Amino acid sequence: MSTHALRRPLDGTAIGLMVLLCAAWGLQQVVIKVTAPLMGAVLQAGVRSAIAALLVFAFASWRGTPLWQRDGTLRPGLVAGLLFGAEFFCIFVGLGHTTASRMAVFLYTAPIFTALGLHLFVPGEHLRRGQWLGVVLAFCGMALAFVDGIVAPSAHASTLLGDALGVVAGALWAATTIVVRASSLSSAPASKTLLYQLAVSAVLLLAMALAAGQAGRVEVNGMVVASLFYQSVLIAFASYLTWFWLLRQYLASRLSVFSFLTPLFGVAFGVLLMHDAVGLRFGAAAVLVLLGIVLVNRKS
Template identity: 30%
Template sequence: MTLRDFALMVVVCLIWASSNVVSKYVVSHLGVPPLFFAGVRFVLVALATAPWLMPAPKPLWRILAVGVLMGAGNFALLFIGLKTATPSSAAIVSQIGAPLTAVMSFLMLGETMNRRRIFGVSLTALGVILVMWDPRGFHASMGLLFVLAAAFLGSLGAVMMKQMDGVKPLQFQAWVGFSSAVPLLIASALFEPGAIEPAAAAGWRFAAAVGFSAIVVSVAAHTAYYGLIQRYEANLVSPLTLMTPLFTIGMGVLFMHDPFGPRMALGTIVALAGVLIVALRFNQLVSLVLAMRPRAQ
């Protein structure tokens, strides 16, 4: 990977990490209801990517299902979870998505699930449990259960997306926005009466946050990431996304004063190690370890 593309990957991960912190600020500190926030976000995504909506991918029902799972369902549950969960813990729990995708690909698509991947999935699950577990009682981590459910829906959508060919990144974003905006706004009207008032009271802060989430995160960063995936092997690019939870933890501690004790640190290390084992083959893991080894001067 060229230095320029690696720098682009770092910027993408920084943007994704910032999104977690910004979303927490919107739903928790500004008090904007999560379904309304997600709905407005996808309205903007749909408008920004409308020129790429047609021609519709086939089968139509599958792209709609994928859009709802990876858009409305995933983000609605994530934002609900962020009302009570910290960005740092949510970022680590979300890492269960990669192992879940591997397991569902095995169950739904018949892909290989060898002992290495089983070990990686188990390790990631253990790390996530360490992060979610609270000595004072599991009820304190209810927000992370929503984050866990969001990761499940996102993984299911990703596996269903594997069964479609020829859908380009901006077209995919267009259909995610189109299929998610209306259901989210209807759900917000039903379950979040008066949702407009706190958004209006937040004024420019809400406008800036939702614009950043829709245009910079969903359209720009995701499109850049898909471009990197097209230029390089997925096994090279995917592990680099682990910078996102690390950046999120740093931003969460710095800006949101997230607690980060020994249990959280251990869970983070275990979970990310499991994701690496799932994402990389053995020889790639050895190469990565050797590359990280200090060299004599």
């Protein structure tokens, strides 16, 4: 019996966990933005990755997961880690120049870039007509959102920089996924793949933060501690391992349909908690992007 056949359709447990994960991922942009005045963006990202890497290493060691054997994953693992670090550099820095709601929409265009990349670089991953329609709708939504950032009376010039970094972060996220799918990492244990990404990004981001002098400008208080706990323990460690567990238990095609919920939660939390202004133009742009994500993830 194939591994795919052992995976089952979604039940109440899977649906509940997916909604919870999407809400947690959508809240992440708000948490990062709230903490930014107290702790430098790049330093915050580096500490997050470092804590999560230690937790994943401890978890993998406890489970007896082989981490040190030569299995051809070193080179793609380093590449995936560098891409992962660059992605979070763009997210954390970009949130200083745009709203949490806008970042959520631009960042979660990643499934669109992933579908395009898999179409180009992975045999058997060709886009169908409906998926191409999803790609077109998503890119129209991104274009409309950029126009909104230019002409909206409340927007500032710096918003465009943050928006652009959000799109770059989404593309880097997609590139990381493609490297994993198209290399020996695709058959490696999930915790080893995640450890590559977290450990390499931690070294990269912490070095950049030290070079920028951010280590000396930290105001440690309860909010900073709570934010780092949320980002590293709940998101980068627990939520990712839960996601990998779901992929092993349930049909991936059914799980991927929930992709649209994360930017939806991100916009909602940005409006409710950060009082982000969402006009009609940006709302229409978000709907186009979400519709594009749903179409790209639909299976024939």
